[in-house]
Amino acid sequence: IPSKHVSRDDKAVLASLEDDLKRMVFGQDQAITALASAIKLSRAGLRDAEKPVGNYLFSGPTGVGKTEVAKQLAEALGIKLMRFDMSEYMERHTVSRLIGAPPGYVGFDQGGLLTDAVDQTP
Structure with missing residues (x-):
């Protein structure tokens, strides 16, 4: 090594x-x-x-x-573990809570739970 x-x-x-x-x-x-x-x-x-x-x-x-x-x-x-219960995101409309809204939709400028967590601790 x-x-x-x-x-x-x-x-x-x-x-x-x-x-x-x-x-x-x-x-x-x-x-x-x-x-x-x-x-x-x-x-x-x-x-x-x-x-x-x-x-x-x-x-x-x-x-x-x-x-x-x-x-x-x-x-x-020594890595921080981020854990999400994926059963909460089974419907199409709830995925935006996880990764954020697509361009042109309300809340586009805000990230989702996963994207915010990765931004805070890359």
Whole structure:
């Protein structure tokens, strides 16, 4: 891992990331292995500099540990987790509350919940 991209503290976190996540979340070993290897590759400089570290969609039935994996990953990497209950945005007219109104509509100059949260903590 190039030292100019990752500090000594980050190396320790990345080295134990997979084991730490597996210790905290039960039954998601395959998903955690894939997630940890993708993060290690991106942090090692083997990615496009213009792209984000990762964009992950956790899907599955209730109670398998999706939220817990996301919480533990955010805590391990020191990233603030923004969580939205997507069941509130199932209708077409409620999506504007999440991302903001389209141009020409009332409230166009105001952002939605997601866009405001990303603007405040990029």
